[in-house]
Amino acid sequence: MTWLFGASSFKVAGREVIQEHLLADGGFAYVYRGRDAQTGEALAIRKALLQDSQAQQAARLEMTLLERLPYHDSIVRFLGAEILEGEARKLQAVSLFELCTGGTLFARVEAVKQQAITAAEGSQLRYCCPCLPEAEVLAVLRNASSALNHLHAHGVIHYDVKSENLMLGADGLWKLGDFGSASERTFEFEPAAPRKVLLEVEEFVHGRCTPIFRAPEVADVHLRWPIGHKVDVFALGCVLFACLTGIHPFPMDSALANIQARYQIPVEAELAYASKLLRWLKDLLQRHPSDRPDAGTLSKQVQAFLAGEAPVQEPEEHHPTPAEPDWVADFSQLPGFDLTPEAVQKSTSSSRLQLAPVTPTRLTGEGEMVPTSKESRAALPEMVAHPETQTEAPETTVPAAVHLEIIADVPTEVKCPPPNALDPRKKLNDPAKQRKHWPIPCLCSSTRTRE
Secondary structure, X not given: OHHHHOOOEEEEOOEEEEEEEEEXXXXXXXXXXXXXXXXXXXXEXXXXXXXXXXXXXXHHHHHHHHHHOOOOOOEOOEEEEEEEEOHHXXXXXXXXXXXXXXXXXXXXXXHHHHHHHHHOOOOOOOOOOOOOOHHHHHHHHHHHHHHXXXXXXXXXXXXXXXXXXXXXXXXXXXXXXXXXXXXXXXXXXXXXXXXXXXXHHHHHHOOOOOHHHOOHHHHOHHHOOOEOOHHHHHHHHHHHHHHHHOOOOOOOOOHHHHHXXXXXXXXXXXXXXOHHHHHHHHHHOOOOHXXXXXXXXXXXXXHHHHOOOOOOOOOOOOOOOOOOOOOOOOOOOOOOOOOOHHHHHHHHHHOOOOOOOOOOEEEOOOOOEEEOOHHHHHHHHHHHHOHHHOOOOOOOOOXXXXXXXXXXXXXXXXXOOOHHHHOOOOOOOOHHHHHHHOEEEOOOOOEEEOO
């Protein structure tokens, strides 16, 4: 494998370069430290093995995109690339970039977390908060948002923004690199987009976006939400969350977490960092793409914040106060209560009811209450016709309409409706089941049957 560790010098894109030690590796790509043989300039040499024609086409598209993209100080500078033939006549894409000596943002966060674990004397930490200093977090956000704004302005979507692809350059600026997943393709779905279109988008996304950094519209294309530059904005929100807490906002083993975009900011972060940072974090991690800011707006806001300019007044969340009721309970007209012993005794003695003699009654099959004696039944029509002949009861006597007493010993003439009459739709023969089907009174004046 001389293409991996072999020749110390070779020529790429008109430059004579010297390959030195390995810096990083990932899958089929390896990054070495190198230098220009003539100028001595430090370089980063990336070699990627091209296994098939599809890989060759992807490599050529990346080279074309990088050659056409104007220079930006927050993007790793591209110095040239070429497809060469390596050992056993295998093709490899060799690309030259500026060397970022400060390492990746991922390594920086991990170093701070390790220091916190050491200081905690081995105790388990759910998160490291505060993680990076606020000034460093703002520098990351400023450079990353500026880089994305530059890309999006030229119609390029990175599609793989993550902590490993942000590197600290020799000039002290954080730079966005690794454009192997970058593309100019975006997707707008019709409400009734066919399944074939969704499968094509899934194939495009597969292997291009790191799963835990995927926006909801990428994690589940069946949402049929537009896929474009807001994908990079959501991924930047994941990076910002890691800078503040030392952990990722979504579990690494759950795609559903990315689709739902549900997370929780530790209380320590709310106390340690400026509220503006937390507001940006919530905006970047909005579930729907239309609710996230674009990179240009974010970049301007961060620049204004760092310059000390007065930020634009954001509308505060207004919670309407419940309207006061137009009525007030007034208990002034209610009778007062005298709780002295004399008043209580007087009230008790005067409130005793003198009940008039009650005429025995019985219940007929039709449900009517009639007197049981012949004399009472004969006098009933006359009493109704001549009410003035009735003996007046004292004022404290309960009215005659209330004076009805049901005799406990019901005569044999009483005809009670059979259980089946309660619900004619059901005919039950089992007495044990009949008890379960008595009607239950309801406040809506209907009859329900308890099964």
